Amino acid sequence: MTSKAKRVNKALDETVQLRHPAKIHEAMRYSLLAGGKRVRPVLCIASCELVGGDESSAMPVACALEMIHTMSLVHDDLPCMDNDDFRRGKPTNHKVFGEDTAILAGDALLSLAFEHxxxxxxxxxxxxxxRAIAELGSAVGSEGLVAGEIMDIDSEGKDVSLNELENIHLHKTAKLLEAAVVCGVIIGGGNMIEVERVRKYARCIGLLFQVVDDILDVTKSSKELGKTAGKDLVSDKATYPKLMGIENARKFACDLLAQATEELAYFEVARAAPLYHLAYYIASRQH
Structure with missing residues (x-):
């Protein structure tokens, strides 16, 4: 992950350079290059290599995924959304550049992703x-990430069932992870069976990512997380620990990990190893 992430960072740095108008490019770079493990780009590259493709072929889509993900974070942090002051241990984009520039920086990253x-x-x-562009568009649009976000907003302060919560996070979190692995397999020349196997894998790790996120939100400090802790509790959001309890949420995370790795059994073990490890990384992360 470290070596792949370094090459993704280099590619992102080269793609989004400081140019005129300076303010918008500074804002784009501020959030895009703020750190992070680059889980989505690494998943994309690993999935491409899973079916015999190579890193260089997957890199444009990998970078696009990180641009889209960054856009979603910049917009999610806005006062009209989650109203957060910190992201990855730094002041959020709108706190540094203003709300107007933050919105435009997100817009610019989204459009650049498809252009790239x-x-x-x-x-x-x-x-x-x-096919890859269509997958990306579907993942981020009104039946993907945006759908998850609006359902999440509408659920605040309401009684939400486990099925409804799962539907929110299948769209809000899992869709972009799903696009990462599916696009990787498409670019690598994989067949439809391979596409569907990794799609199911990604849905499991997408929900797993959210379950772990919810657990960390109530068990870690803001310093440990690099963002404001306990916000879900304050805003009365539906979360897995709230609906299931901490221990049942942890058990659910273990079940999702098992389902995800089961989908990878179809592939050659050596080539699937990075995807196995990424699933375990998501399950065991502490921030």
Missing amino acids: VAAKSTEISPDRVV
């Missing part, structure tokens, strides 16, 4: 590039 895939995937067949 189309312009830089020159060695990949047009059919595969179009």
Whole structure:
């Protein structure tokens, strides 16, 4: 993960350079290069390599995924959304550049993501590039991440069932992780069976990511998390610990991890090893 993340960071730094108008590019770079483990880009590259592709082929889509993810964080932190002051241990984008610039920086990252895939995937067949772009668009749109966000907002202060909570997070969190692995397999030339196997894997680790996030929110400090702890409790959001209790939430996380790794049994063990390890990383992360 460390070596792949370093190469992703280098590619992102080269893609989003300081140019005119300076303020918007500074704001884009501020959040895009603020750190993080680059889970989505690494998942994309690992999935491409899983079916015989290579890192260079997957890198444009990998960078696009991080741009889209960063956009979602910048917008999610805004006062009209989650109203957060810190992200990855630093003041959030709107705290540094203002709300207007933060919104535009997110917009710019989103549009650049699709431009980057189309312009830089020159060695990949047009059919595969179009399929990858369609997958990305679906993951981020009104039936993907945006759907999850609006359902999440509407659920605040309301009684939400476990099924409703799962539906929120399948859209809000899992969809972009799903796009990461599916796009990787598409770019790598994988077949439909391989696409569906990694799609199911990603849905499991997407929910796993959220369950762990919910647990950390009530068990760790703001310093440990790098963002404000306990916000879900304050805003009366539906979370897995709230609906299931901490211990049952931890058991659910273990079950999701088992389901995710079961989907990988279809593939050659050596090639699937990074995806196994990424699943375990998501399950055991502490911030």
